[in-house]
Amino acid sequence: MTQPETRVTAGMIVIGDEILSGRTKDVNIGAVADFCTDLGIDLTEVRVVSDEMDHIVEAVNALRSRYTYVFTSGGIGPTHDDITADAIAQAFGVALPINAQARAMLEARWQQTGTEVNEARLRMARIPEGADLIVNSVSAAPGFRIGNVHVMAGVPVIMRAMLEALAPTLQGGKKVSSVSIKCAVGEGTLGGPLAALQAEFPDVKMGSYPQMGRDKVMVELVLRSSDEARLAQASAAVRAMVVDIHQKAGVALPQE
């Protein structure tokens, strides 16, 4: 058991019929569990609920009054059955307008990728009033934080990238720092050397987050540790590996 000075707790809500029908096997619970453990946050309860307004609202209100933090995954996509933002707005009793910043993030990505703006896609820019955005480095459509509730995507790689974006804003049992390194080579190339470095630095968590929907390959490596010195050592080692791999591949390093 971790021994934080004050006990920091969390509840999680997994939203989606596809998990309850068995069609999709959840992996986000394990990811949030690992994430909380790393930060010294005590994940105390998880609920999986269907895509029904009442169920989501009830779970959100039950858990947000009980725990320091609530994390949700799922239901923030562009289709009619993605109703998480609506449910959160209802749970907090606030409006759900198109958020200008979220719309700008989405439109910037859509312009890059030549994606048509339509009503369904713009649903993803609807953010409850008073919420802060959670950056989505993978596919642009942001999550958001309102009160102590953090609303994230259900797609595992996007959810994990959102967790990384969140980490610095959370108060854990111990302080964790992170370093982000951008790459223009694919995960298949980075995987082996990164795994070797992860084995060399088991106390520094190394995550890899490919960005989707771009014309060029872009992978963000995120290193996280509560030990600043070790984090600096590991970052130097990963940077050296990344520079070397780009040189061998004849690819320019992306601008930070």
Place this chain on the structure above:
Amino acid sequence: MTQPETRVTAGMIVIGDEILSGRTKDVNIGAVADFCTDLGIDLTEVRVVSDEMDHIVEAVNALRSRYTYVFTSGGIGPTHDDITADAIAQAFGVALPINAQARAMLEARWQQTGTEVNEARLRMARIPEGADLIVNSVSAAPGFRIGNVHVMAGVPVIMRAMLEALAPTLQGGKKVSSVSIKCAVGEGTLGGPLAALQAEFPDVKMGSYPQMGRDKVMVELVLRSSDEARLAQASAAVRAMVVDIHQKAGVALPQE
């Protein structure tokens, strides 16, 4: 969506600190979800709770009043932190004596395997008063059913075997029949031909349940379908495959 004549619902409770800490990644939610879908039961909510009495009792009482069935996994082993039986007894307000039938099942297995009877192991024979046992074909220690709550092991292969044992006792949206075939050759040998037959009969679910803690290899194959004719065809094909494999291996077929 399935269209049963009457809607049959279920809630699930996953019990265990190891899931919430991330040390163990849950796979039982997906298994119960698939199981319910196959039976036409609508899995409506899942909760993951820690190994704390109050949390388990609260979740059990919340879900058993809400859904047709409740399934739990985890916390029925021999160690001090296995408190599911205690929590269920408390939730139902009944005693938790050593159950003679459960004790006999365990002692029969322990005699076969030369396992010492001790106090910790006998914890596994403590069953809430008024409960029926759920047979555990893998490691003998039974689960149990009390009211509409079905209490199962957390080890995935054992939980799945208990689901198979349960299936005939549940009222689903459509009737599902099952056939069980015992084998004395290992899963590594059965796996390929069984997968081929599963591909040939996609509408007949085929499960494989190795039994642990025996001196001889023993695998139970379970076939399940709502279509009696297809189940009979598939069973005949699997039986022929099993006979053939035993002959080739020079191993006698186990007594049914």
